[in-house]
């Protein structure tokens with residue numbers, strides 16, 4: 001079956017007991033044993049597994065084309081679980097512009113777990129190869145990246161990982177399976193913040209991992225989740241499963257809107273630069289064209305400063321004049337958002353001060369372009 005069909009139907013069997021077409025939401029934390037203590041339906045206690053989470057995990061594996069899906073309480077919990085499977089002494093390569101939360105996780109926690117990491121530019125394959133060490137166990141990529149929308153060549157990095165006997169993970173949050181299928185390109189693990197496009201309505205926090213093969217991580221990841229307890233509530237699993245049903249339609253519209261806005265604003269005199277992999281001038285455009293079906297709903301803009309205003313001031317002023325775009329963090333919801341990333345990342349941020357990150361929603365593109373024009377021209 002094609003992806004659009006899998007998204008609608010996976011994990012969606014009609015409920016046997018009632019005939020309910022929408023999946024039932026099971027909040028029970030505990031499940032009845034048989035007379036000899038056996039578990040006749042496979043369930044015992046909801047932290048280990050539960051029927052709503054099982055439905056979602058079946059769907060996650062199907063839509064990514066992997067053997068095993070895992071749902072976690074957040075994208076961060078999903079990523080932390082992978083790092084917690086590493087043996088002591090392991091070394092990890094991760095992108096120099098990785099999602100801010102993962103940079104903190106790697107910096108603050110990996111040393112406590114007796115592991116080390118090196119940050120590299122994953123768009124530079126020689127740099128990736130050169131940073132490998134005998135103890136490198138994991139290559140952690142993110143594409144498109146946040147907030148500069150840099151592109152990593154997934155097939156090439158997967159080959160480097162294989163050659164080094166390491167696993168490769170991709171944080172594909174910016175590119176849901178409708179437009180990017182990392183497991184088909186040789187990646188071992190795909191990670192999503194389900195809080196973003198999977199949920200799609202800015203109303204649920206969750207994280208997903210899908211393994212291309214059950215081995216070697218299925219067992220140890222199950223144990224990390226059960227024992228450390230980063231499980232999601234069944235209601236959150238239910239909301240994410242519901243989000244998957246409309247993912248293909250939503251993502252198509254997010255992408256076509258973002259491309260229209262990128263093209264319209266790239267020409268604007270108040271815009272210094274647009275970072276969007278769908279534009280021919282983007283340094284990762286050719287790789288993106290090869291490995292993505294469309295270029296996603298995220299883009300960043302650099303606003304031009306002037307004689308009386310720094311780029312940072314100009315960017316903040318534009319964000320303040322937007323009427324339709326809500327000034328808020330996060331992404332992937334139906335509504336368009338704008339955010340000054342350097343402010344949210346704090347003092348150590350290396351993000352350009354004149355950069356605004358946009359999450360393009362499902363509004364009509366002309367309304368979004370008109371809103372941006374009035375905000376740029378109010379300057």
Ligand SMILES: *Cc1c(COP(=O)(O)O)cnc(C)c1O
Nearest residue numbers: 074075076099171173193195206
């Ligand atoms: C939001 C995000 C995360 C973290 O996910 P949470 O669900 O907020 O824990 C990880 N990676 C990327 C690229 C993100 O945008």
